[in-house]
Amino acid sequence: MSTVKLTVNGKAVSVDVEDRTLLVHVLRDHLNLTGTHVGCDTSQCGACVVHMDGKAVKSCTMLAGQADGSSVTTIEGIAKGDELHPMQAAFRDNHGLQCGYCTPGMIMSAIDIVQRHHSQGSGGQLDEATVRQELEGNICRCTGYHNIVKAVLDAAGRMKVAQAAE
Amino acid sequence: MGVEGIGARVVRKEDKRFITGKGRYVDDIKLTGMTHAHFIRSPHAHAKVKKIDSSAALKMPGVVAVLTGQQLVDDKVGNLICGWAITSKDGSPMKMGAWPAMAPETVRFVGQAVAVVIADSKNLARDAAEAVVVDYEELPAVADMQAAIKAGAPQLHPEAPGNQVYDWVIGDEGATDAAFAKAANVVKLDVTNNRLAPNAMEPRAAIADYDAAEEHFTLYTTSQNPHVARLVLSAFYNIAPEHKLRVIAPDVGGGFGSKIFIYPEEMVALWASKKVGRPVKWTGDRTEAFLTDAHGRDHVTHAEMAFDANNKITGLKVKTYANFGAYMSLFSSSVPTYLYATLLSGQYNIPAIHAEVIGVYTNTTPVDAYRGAGRPEASYLIERLMETAARQLKVDPAQLRRTNFITQFPHQTPVIMAYDTGDFNASLDAAMKAIDYAGFAARKAQAKSQGKLRGIGVSCYIEACGIAPSKAVGSLGAGVGLWESAEVRVNPVGTIEILTGSHSHGQGHETTFCQLVADRLGVPISQVSIVHGDTDKVQFGMGTYGSRSAAVGLTAILKAMEKMESKAKKIAAHALEASEADIVIENGEFKVTGTDKAIAFPMVALAAYTAHNLPEGMEPGLKESAFYDPTNFTFPAGAYICELEVDPGTGKTSFVNFVAADDFGRLINPMIVEGQVHGGLAQGIGQALLEHAIYDANGQPVTASFMDYSMPRADDLPSFNLSHTTTLCPGNPLGIKGCGEAGAIGASAAVINAITDAIGKNDLEMPATPDRVWRTIHAA
Ligand code: FES
Ligand code: FES
Numbered sequence: 024m025s026t027v028k029l030t031v032n033g034k035a036v037s038v039d040v041e042d043r044t045l046l047v048h049v050l051r052d053h054l055n056l057t058g059t060h061v062g063c064d065t066s067q068c069g070a071c072v073v074h075m076d077g078k079a080v081k082s083c084t085m086l087a088g089q090a091d092g093s094s095v096t097t098i099e100g101i102a103k104g105d106e107l108h109p110m111q112a113a114f115r116d117n118h119g120l121q122c123g124y125c126t127p128g129m130i131m132s133a134i135d136i137v138q139r140h141h142s143q144g145s146g147g148q149l150d151e152a153t154v155r156q157e158l159e160g161n162i163c164r165c166t167g168y169h170n171i172v173k174a175v176l177d178a179a180g181r182m183k184v185a186q187a188a189e
Numbered sequence: 190m191g192v193e194g195i196g197a198r199v200v201r202k203e204d205k206r207f208i209t210g211k212g213r214y215v216d217d218i219k220l221t222g223m224t225h226a227h228f229i230r231s232p233h234a235h236a237k238v239k240k241i242d243s244s245a246a247l248k249m250p251g252v253v254a255v256l257t258g259q260q261l262v263d264d265k266v267g268n269l270i271c272g273w274a275i276t277s278k279d280g281s282p283m284k285m286g287a288w289p290a291m292a293p294e295t296v297r298f299v300g301q302a303v304a305v306v307i308a309d310s311k312n313l314a315r316d317a318a319e320a321v322v323v324d325y326e327e328l329p330a331v332a333d334m335q336a337a338i339k340a341g342a343p344q345l346h347p348e349a350p351g352n353q354v355y356d357w358v359i360g361d362e363g364a365t366d367a368a369f370a371k372a373a374n375v376v377k378l379d380v381t382n383n384r385l386a387p388n389a390m391e392p393r394a395a396i397a398d399y400d401a402a403e404e405h406f407t408l409y410t411t412s413q414n415p416h417v418a419r420l421v422l423s424a425f426y427n428i429a430p431e432h433k434l435r436v437i438a439p440d441v442g443g444g445f446g447s448k449i450f451i452y453p454e455e456m457v458a459l460w461a462s463k464k465v466g467r468p469v470k471w472t473g474d475r476t477e478a479f480l481t482d483a484h485g486r487d488h489v490t491h492a493e494m495a496f497d498a499n500n501k502i503t504g505l506k507v508k509t510y511a512n513f514g515a516y517m518s519l520f521s522s523s524v525p526t527y528l529y530a531t532l533l534s535g536q537y538n539i540p541a542i543h544a545e546v547i548g549v550y551t552n553t554t555p556v557d558a559y560r561g562a563g564r565p566e567a568s569y570l571i572e573r574l575m576e577t578a579a580r581q582l583k584v585d586p587a588q589l590r591r592t593n594f595i596t597q598f599p600h601q602t603p604v605i606m607a608y609d610t611g612d613f614n615a616s617l618d619a620a621m622k623a624i625d626y627a628g629f630a631a632r633k634a635q636a637k638s639q640g641k642l643r644g645i646g647v648s649c650y651i652e653a654c655g656i657a658p659s660k661a662v663g664s665l666g667a668g669v670g671l672w673e674s675a676e677v678r679v680n681p682v683g684t685i686e687i688l689t690g691s692h693s694h695g696q697g698h699e700t701t702f703c704q705l706v707a708d709r710l711g712v713p714i715s716q717v718s719i720v721h722g723d724t725d726k727v728q729f730g731m732g733t734y735g736s737r738s739a740a741v742g743l744t745a746i747l748k749a750m751e752k753m754e755s756k757a758k759k760i761a762a763h764a765l766e767a768s769e770a771d772i773v774i775e776n777g778e779f780k781v782t783g784t785d786k787a788i789a790f791p792m793v794a795l796a797a798y799t800a801h802n803l804p805e806g807m808e809p810g811l812k813e814s815a816f817y818d819p820t821n822f823t824f825p826a827g828a829y830i831c832e833l834e835v836d837p838g839t840g841k842t843s844f845v846n847f848v849a850a851d852d853f854g855r856l857i858n859p860m861i862v863e864g865q866v867h868g869g870l871a872q873g874i875g876q877a878l879l880e881h882a883i884y885d886a887n888g889q890p891v892t893a894s895f896m897d898y899s900m901p902r903a904d905d906l907p908s909f910n911l912s913h914t915t916t917l918c919p920g921n922p923l924g925i926k927g928c929g930e931a932g933a934i935g936a937s938a939a940v941i942n943a944i945t946d947a948i949g950k951n952d953l954e955m956p957a958t959p960d961r962v963w964r965t966i967h968a969a
Pocket of ligand 2: 120124166
């Protein structure tokens with residue numbers, strides 16, 4: 024057993040877990056943050072993606088201990104109160120989800136994609152091919168990705184506007 | 190239509206919980222005192238279970254029980270059933286091999302459960318499972334269908350000699366033979382329809398909770414049809430009577446058919462929860478999904494099509510072998526028979542058809558309905574035949590289709606189905622225009638100058654949906670009726686709850702069903718909520734599959750709405766001192782037509798519940814229900830055209846354009862309909878290019894993870910170019926045909942027709958991986 028200290032969605036937490044415990048299970052089982060999902064056992068599907076210190080990680084592929092001391096953001100932590108994150112709003116507005124199971128991981132990956140491209144100073148221009156390629160690690164069985172890609176491109180625009188306003 | 194009525198692109202009501210991480214799937218639920226189940230599964234494709242030694246496991250900390258198949262037998266828990274009886278051509282019933290939820294004696298596929306460990310946590314259950322020693326005696330196994338039917342092949346079930354489930358026929362053999370005898374041309378084709386793993390992203394899961402004082406069970410499960418689950422669990426498995434079993438299917442993360450069936454795990458969880466006296470949870474992992482979720486497709490077919498001198502089809506002969514895996518899953522028997530062979534006429538006038546389907550047992554995971562279920566196999570076969578014929582007869586493939594299109598409706602095919610309506614030329618026109626079919630030759634030449642092989646492929650599919658008229662399916666062997674139920678509950682404040690037997694696992698019912706109510710009453714959809722997925726709340730229902738929720742489920746809601754509105758009008762007329770015939774419903778008000786007298790809907794609702802001033806003899810309250818049984822199947826149809834390029838150096842395929850022109854009848858929410866098509870197309874394209882569930886000769890699965898089974902990813906697919914043509918379905922008052930499966934039914938033939946067009950060789954099997962395409966290009 025080890026004690027793992029994390030900041031999750033802005034709140035400091037400390038959990039005692041077996042050493043073999045994965046980050047995703049700390050989130051789901053210990054902290055009741057069940058928005059982060061498990062869709063595979065081989066690190067392929069991305070249903071479990073969260074942000075650790077601002078970067079997208081697959082929480083099924085990381086021991087909780089490896090995350091000790093870091094700041095984790097999950098799907099439950101990206102809206103500001105009632106105000107959805109632009110990526111959440113874009114998924115809804117573009118019908119980028121059906122059963123919703125892949126959605127939290129998709130949204131967390133997509134935010135990371137957009138943020139990286141915006142900060143690369145490439146004018147922040149994301150195109151369809153790039154979005155499709157960067158979503159490689161997230162599997163959706165429902166949407167055929169068409170509307171997910173649309174949502175990400177839409178959100179990229181919204182996030183840029185939001186960034187400019189800040 | 191109003192901003193939220195029928196035909197409006199309303200953003201989904203259910204999305205908020207999903208995008209904020211507040212969906213509630215089975216694995217998200219925790220009950221007090223809950224234990225965790227881990228199944229011990231056979232590593233062999235065929236073996237005798239000699240002995241199970243759980244003594245060491247039982248001594249481990251946190252282990253509550255280790256239960257085996259023999260205990261299921263001792264407790265008289267029933268075997269799994271197949272709910273559709275098929276009769277062979279010799280009049281004998283299909284041969285059912287017994288399928289116990291955990292095998293007491295013999296395992297017949299890798300992944301079949303033999304025992305279950307129940308422990309305080311998932312990890313403890315897994316640890317203890319390692320300590321259970323199962324002594325197997327390996328038996329020879331057979332995974333390949335052709336090998337399984339050969340003399341001397343390993344035999345799976347004593348009940349099924351030669352590993353044959355049935356040998357079933359449909360159509361007129363004499364008339365078909367006569368057509369071939371007179372044919373000007375005969376086109377022959379052998380095709381394999383590759384086995385697929387459904388892979389809904391949420392793995393299956395179950396939580397069973399037994400209340401000893403009430404002798405009552407609650408089951409939370411990943412089901413597309415909780416009432417059917419309860420019915421089967423009660424009527425056949427001897428676990429609990431229906432009134433003592435509540436089945437809840439909360440948010441479900443995709444189904445595609447695989448969550449229709451009742452699986453061993455939920456049966457065992459229920460039974461075990463009573464045995465251990467605590468709630469039992471089981472959540473499958475992805476490997477278990479590959480091993481135990483019913484697979485799809487897996488046909489090998491030889492077909493011949495006869496043409497007269499004018500290129501009109503005169504006959505079709507089909508012989509199909511269908512792999513059922515080791516056991517007959519719940520609806521498996523109907524898939525290669527009544528869901529497949531009845532669609533072999535496609536969109537074409539074919540005077541004579543004869544088909545024979547031989548069902549085969551193999552030492553593989555059971556096969557059942559997967560998105561489209563039989564109809565993709567039929568459509569793929571017919572559309573590859575049409576393309577092959579066009580090449581052989583040297584006519585344009587679109588023109589050959591037009592020459593043979595059915596243009597008069599209703600149209601009785603020689604294989605049971607009576608198509609009610611359609612306009613196949615219209616959808617083909619729309620697709621050809623969208624892809625600029627006329628300009629293709631120039632684009633092909635241009636691509637050639639850049640060293641690329643460009644191809645175009647057409648696929649004109651038809652499917653039978655809105656499953657199904659109960660009487661008709663009953664006469665064909667179905668064990669259930671396929672109507673749907675609905676209840677409209679108006680609350681005293683005028684808000685509305687719609688209870689439906691349909692189940693949403695991604696389809697957006699919480700939005701589209703509200704749109705019907707908004708359309709009829711003019712109330713905002715925020716005033717309406719949809720209740721589904723709980724047998725304690727909804728009286729009964731048949732669930733969601735076969736593109737039936739709108740055509741059947743929504744029609745049931747319409748019928749209940751009509752009853753409710755009729756009563757409400759009487760109340761309004763009474764309150765307004767007008768004649769009921771003069772009452773019209775507009776913008777949430779009941780108005781006396783031609784006057785300014787009106788009463789708001791909530792006031793009508795309140796009047797129904799205060800009952801202070803109701804018409805003489807009227808019962809208080811405002812709640813109505815309806816059961817709707819369709820009169821016919823519905824027949825969505827359309828034309829898909831795929832344009833792509835093949836790199837002859839690598840065999841890699843790249844999409845240039847994919848157009849889909851569908852006729853689904855009336856659309857309730859075009860945005861959601863398009864989403865259904867996108868998802869279906871992805872699964873059809875996945876089958877054509879990527880997906881294949883493979884077994885080695887000994888029955889070991891070699892594609893049991895996402896590392897080995899190629900799921901379509903975002904960069905494997907193009908954006909799609911969709912359009913709609915419309916002929917309203919005459920079979921239901923809303924004119925709806927259904928849209929859930931079309932993409933998966935029509936897409937694969939379009940892709941393979943395009944690749945074979947590009948490479949100039951017709952003999953190419955799915956999945957058309959770069960390796961396979963390259964070899965085909967370079968084959969002598
Ligand atoms: S659950 Fe983490 S990648 Fe699939
Ligand atoms: S929305 Fe169902 S898996 Fe993506």
